[in-house]
Amino acid sequence: MAVKRKVRPAVYGLMAEFDNPTDAVAAARRVHEEGYRKIDAFSPYPVEELSEAVGVHKTYMPHVVLVGGILGGLTGYLLQYYVHVHYYALNVGGKPFHSWPAFIPVTFEMTVLGAGLFAVFGMLAMNGLPEPYHPVFNAPNFALASRDRFFVLVESADPKFDRERTGELLRSLGPREVTDVEH
Amino acid sequence: MSQEKYDFAHEDVGIHTTPAVIEPGHTFGTVTDKISSIVLRKRTPLVWWIGLGLSFMLVQVLMGTITHLVFTGIGIWGNNQPVGWSFDIINFVWWIGIGHAGTLISAILLLLRQSWRTSINRFAEAMTLFAVACAGLFPLLHTGRPWLAYWLFPYPNTMGIQPQFRSPLMWDVFAVSTYATISALFWYTGLLPDLATLRDRARSRFGRIVYGMASLGWRGSARHWARYETAYLLLAGLSTPLVLSVHTIVSFDFAIGIIPGWHATIFPPYFVAGAIYAGFAMVLTLVIPLRKFYGLEDFITERHLRNSAKVMLATGLIVAYGYMMETWTAWYSANTYEEFMMRNRFFGPYALFYWALIVCNVIVPQFLWVRRVRHSNLALFAIAMFVNVGFLRFLPVISIFEMRTMVPGAQVKEEA
Structure with missing residues (x-):
């Protein structure tokens, strides 16, 4: 051949x-x-x-953003859970250590942050940018x-x-x- | 420039002719040339340097006051117990609110397919970024030792301690830092194709290199646009609940506390509406001189100004409803301290400010119902200024100065 x-x-x-x-x-x-x-x-x-x-x-953009959001949200919630139940359990006014309603705002913000970061950097990565030449x-x-x-x-x-x-x-x-x- | 399709034609010619989003006679080429020439060709006018000089002097005042603050302590702001926050929270909430109009224009109007947004969204986003930066200063300085502000973040440290996530202060840290990050990303993503346009128009080698690096090699490929559009739309979809959540969380700083006048469920919607209200006033304050000095009347048309005026009127009414509800709740609660707080606000030592606030934020904007007022740029600018001054709307914050005896402990003592 x-x-x-x-x-x-x-x-x-x-x-x-x-x-x-x-x-x-x-x-x-x-x-x-x-x-x-x-x-x-x-x-x-x-x-x-x-x-x-x-x-x-x-495009797979929506999937990427979904994954980013889920990862961000989990990070936010688990971080607070770990800090307040295991690492640095602090009794505040007799509230339970795992006081989940108080954890929602940070979880929400982290979800948005994760999804947003994945949206922008995912878009750039999938487009192969930055590509100066x-x-x-x-x-x-x-x-x-x-x-x-x-x-x-x-x-x-x-x-x-x-x-x-x-x-x-x-x-x-x-x-x-x-x-x-x-x- | 290259962000979206413009509707060039007078599509909606009704009984009253609505001004176009872009004046007729423009093509994609002329729009691009006109706007990029502002950045690339025009000499920076002398007035700009004078404006910068004035702002720079004011920054020196800021530096001086910050120095005084750091050396003396945050007591100079009137902070004590029970007034844990005073001057600083007023500024913080006001600046965050200004930022929200930028996000609203960018994100919510994009989702609602309001094509008129395109001319003003980028500068509104830039306004958001600067407003968030200004807002961030105040909680930072409020710590008293701003060089230790990183203690607010949960990170492994040798002290073995962690922040308290059940506190609205921590929610604030996460809300504001997320908001700043997402606003910056949203702004930059939107700017990417525009930077590529500037790179292609730039005549100087320096300009081509700088814009070339900033545009990350964007080349307008149809494959890229498909992902870009999806990402941008999703960012808008994310920013919309984000902007609502940020001001909700900011209002939690008040509402979660048990201080009379602060402990109210109306606060989240009332704050969000107030933010959009003040933000649109700021948009008008910036855009009316901007379009005049840079000759952008063809792109930022009467329609943008009138639409902003209408949004201001609508949100202003929501804020007015908030004031009424606060008063009503104070009466309906039958709580002595709530009632005293309201009476004190109406007739106490700060009464003058309260009534000035009602004039600025509730009465003056009612002129916007009149068509002729909405059509006069001068009148719009004046009303926007009134609303800007209406940051007195955070007077409720400081009117509790007069209630130092109202700490929960003192309340118990009096009831006993």
């Missing part, structure tokens, strides 16, 4: 630039329908259809992705990627421009 050497493709991918979200969504849908999977789109503000079009149908920043005009332009990217790592054919497909979708993205 011939040994397949992994050759680094010449470009990171092809980027199509659009004026408006409608065209970008249509283009992303079309590219996805054509069987490309390593695709992405870029927009200055969230466009739900665009995320759907590149194949993101659900990324090849897409090499695309011409990409600075406008944070202003009023919309971009659709097909990565060269996609098995269906072919510089000519993929380029033709993208150009047929009415972009302003289709450009190579350097590594």
Whole structure:
């Protein structure tokens, strides 16, 4: 059997630039329908259809946040239980050591804290941020992705990627421009 | 800038034309350019330096007074027994309350899909952060030895002691520190795409590096946006009960005690409404000059001001109801000490302040019922100022100064 050497493709991918979200969504849908999977789109503000079009149908964010909330709440309650029943049991006005109603406010706050921390840091981790360098920043005009332009990217790592054919497909979708993205 | 979709058009043209959230003639591009130019292009105006100078001088007054406080003791605030908290709790509660309007605008209005929030939410969140920082000063200084304030947290220590979790003071520690953390995270998460916009607009290398690092390499990927949107929405959903719980817990500082005038179940809702009320007054105080000086009339429109005025009126009425209930409860309780406290508040040595409070917080805001008043920025600013002064609403806190003989022990002695 011939040994397949992994050759680094010449470009990171092809980027199509659009004026408006409608065209970008249509283009992303079309590219996805054509069987490309390593695709992405870029927009200055969230466009739900665009995320759907590149194949993101659900995120695990709610689960992550739920786990954070449960961990936070348990930490809060058990901390108070441990402190007041075992470690430093203090008789205050004859109240029981395990006086659970008084433990609720701190438990609640810790639940929110846990869930909030997991929401933000979970989101960053799952998005792979912080990531100071990324090849897409090499695309011409990409600075406008944070202003009023919309971009659709097909990565060269996609098995269906072919510089000519993929380029033709993208150009047929009415972009302003289709450009190579350097590594 | 890049946070959400704006409704550009005058969608809701009714009999009275509602002003748009954004004035017509703007596109996503022009909105971005206009706002980022304030940060990146404009020279800092001289007035800004003058304002900073004045604030800096006031900070020096703060430093001087803190020095005096730390060297002399918290008695200079009027703290003693039974007045365990006085000047410090007034400031603490007032500042926390100011912060709550920021969270309300960010979180609750997001959940209610009020798109007008988008123009003012970020600065309201920033207002929250600074307000919480100011609020945090007071419990810290209240300890008398602020350098030992970390003793409030449960941590393994050689003294072998732990904090008392049944005390509202500990609930406060957890509520306020959680609130500060979540507010900072919420603000930063919302800011992330905006920082990326600034990075892409910045012309100087320094600007690109600083904004580039701060934006964590955000590139507006659709896959990222999907998670970002979910996380942001969940944060809003978490912040909403959080903001209610924080002021509820702050009110527990009072309500859990057994001091006449403080021991009342009305306190949690009354405090939350008061917080939103004072907070929206502060939003108006900040936003009316801000939009004028920075020429942001196109983005922070009349609609924002009027909506804020309406929220202020509604919450102001809840606060007025709180005052009435306090009085009624004092009478209905048939408790001598509660009754004395109320009479003392109405006619005692602090009566002038009490009636000033009623004028500022209950009577003046009623002008907001009038359309013409709501439409005049000057009148709105004036009313907001009155409500700000209405932090006298925490006068109930100090009017118990006059009741030093009302410690539970003294009550028992008199009854015996």
